[in-house]
Amino acid sequence: MIEAILVLNAGSSSLKFQAFAFEDLSVLAQGKVTRIGGDAHLSAEAGGENVSRDLPTGANHEAALKAVLGFIDAHDDNWRIRGVVHRIVHGGTDYTHPVVVTPEVMRDLEQLIPLAPLHQPHNLAAIKASEQLVGDVPDIACFDTGFHATHGDLFTRFAIPYELHDQGVRRYGFHGLSYAWIARTLAREYPALHAGRIIAAHLGNGASLCAIRAGESIDTTMGMTALDGLPMGTRAGAIDAGAVLYLQRDLGMSIDAVEVLLYEQSGLKGLSGLSNDVEALLATADPAASFALEYFALKVAQFAAALAISMGGIDAFVFTGGIGEHAGPVREAILARLKLLGSFETLIIPANEELEMATQAKTLLEAL
Incomplete structure (x- = not known):
């Protein structure tokens, strides 16, 4: 039995995925569904075998995830998914590290949709689909804003009254998972x-x-x-x-x-x-x-x-x-x-947000 981490990166019209072996984070499978909502198409690879096929026209994120899970079921070699990891663009001030998703967490993240209208709804749609389709395994949220939680006041404030800053009108920063991967790579290869x-x-x-x-x-x-x-x-x-x-x-x-x-x-x-x-x-x-x-x-x-x-x-x-x-x-x-x-x-340095997410999630799962 191989324990695996499934990483999902949901966009407005795409769903990228990678499955990693829990032990060494080697890639077991990877691929993407593109043109979600239109002429959706799955392209994926596992064990040297490539698959490319169309999905029903108009397929939504749930249908895209069903296609991904169907591909994994057909190509796994006795895997067991230990956790499903999701890229969440906006975590606000409360979510700066990976967390296991609970109903309370979902409610909090839904409140942030106006701050990331192109991304947040689709990130959360993938979580909802995962909860329905994957089974009784933890869903883990990793945040693009989290890497920037170290900013001092000079770099978080706008020149507006303090009470508005306290209501969330402030700088957060994004692409944090990409930057965290760069920092991790530099520490390893260019200390x-x-x-x-x-x-x-x-x-x-x-x-x-x-x-x-x-x-x-x-x-x-x-x-x-x-x-x-x-x-x-x-x-x-x-x-x-x-x-x-x-x-x-x-x-x-x-x-x-x-x-x-x-x-x-x-x-x-x-x-x-x-x-x-x-x-x-x-x-x-x-x-x-x-x-x-x-x-x-x-x-x-x-x-x-x-x-x-x-x-x-x-x-x-x-x-x-x-x-x-x-x-x-x-x-x-x-x-x-x-x-x-x-x-x-x-x-x-090639981007690898999915491996950064898997690395963060592994640390969290080991601590549970």
């Missing part, structure tokens, strides 16, 4: 750098930077929500709050319309008028695509310079995420603008 000052860049459809000193998060570009900071695939990033008021009061846009604009129609997609796919933008000669990528590189460099100030310098710059790992011209454009910061090492 001298781990002890120093790192700017980590998680650049993908969602994008942010994190200042990490001696393995702890000092500052980050995302704030109260995952909308702030860098321009992203479809998200605007930092924008004058007065512009948002103008969109509503003077241009007559509803709150819902502004939310769609800032989350789904802006960023690289809005700037280029073409796509949020960096590979596609790099491949075209359209000037709007070049402008969008130049704007993105400029903003990454500007925010990186600010983070260098937050921690008193920089010893290394680490790229991760789809753009960070694979878009060489974008990396070069960013680094060219950072030459004024002096010399520092540059690394690419």
Whole structure:
């Protein structure tokens, strides 16, 4: 009997999974369901065998998880799932470490949906599906905000009255599971750098930077929500709050319309008028695509310079995420603008949020 940890990473239209052996966290199976809600498709691998098949049109997250569990049942070699681990984007101030999900925890996390409307509902939908389908095993929540719980007041407050901060209007930071993996990897493979000052860049459809000193998060570009900071695939990033008021009061846009604009129609997609796919933008000669990528590189460099100030310098710059790992011209454009910061090492560390989640969950399960 092999004990396993099943890690689920649910997005708005996808469900990524990996099954790890509990003992050594080796990968037993992995895959994803894409286009959930539309022409859903499962692609998965276990034991050297690959599966690729369509799901019924319109399949929801529960149906996607059923397909994942069906694949595992068909390909396991006497596994027993000891726990199901879920990526939760927003844990607020109360949830900074992995927890076993209880009804009280679910109620608390549902209260945070307005702070992460693109992610939180789907994260929680995966938990509800797991509770129904997997059986009597603990569901464990790991939080993208948790890595940033070490921030001091200078890096959590907005310049607003204190009573609003106490009601939750503050900076949290995200992509923490990705940054925790980077810190863990640096500690193992680059201990001298781990002890120093790192700017980590998680650049993908969602994008942010994190200042990490001696393995702890000092500052980050995302704030109260995952909308702030860098321009992203479809998200605007930092924008004058007065512009948002103008969109509503003077241009007559509803709150819902502004939310769609800032989350789904802006960023690289809005700037280029073409796509949020960096590979596609790099491949075209359209000037709007070049402008969008130049704007993105400029903003990454500007925010990186600010983070260098937050921690008193920089010893290394680490790229991760789809753009960070694979878009060489974008990396070069960013680094060219950072030459004024002096010399520092540059690394690419592949993202592995699922293994970070499995590692955190294993520690929690061993303590139960």
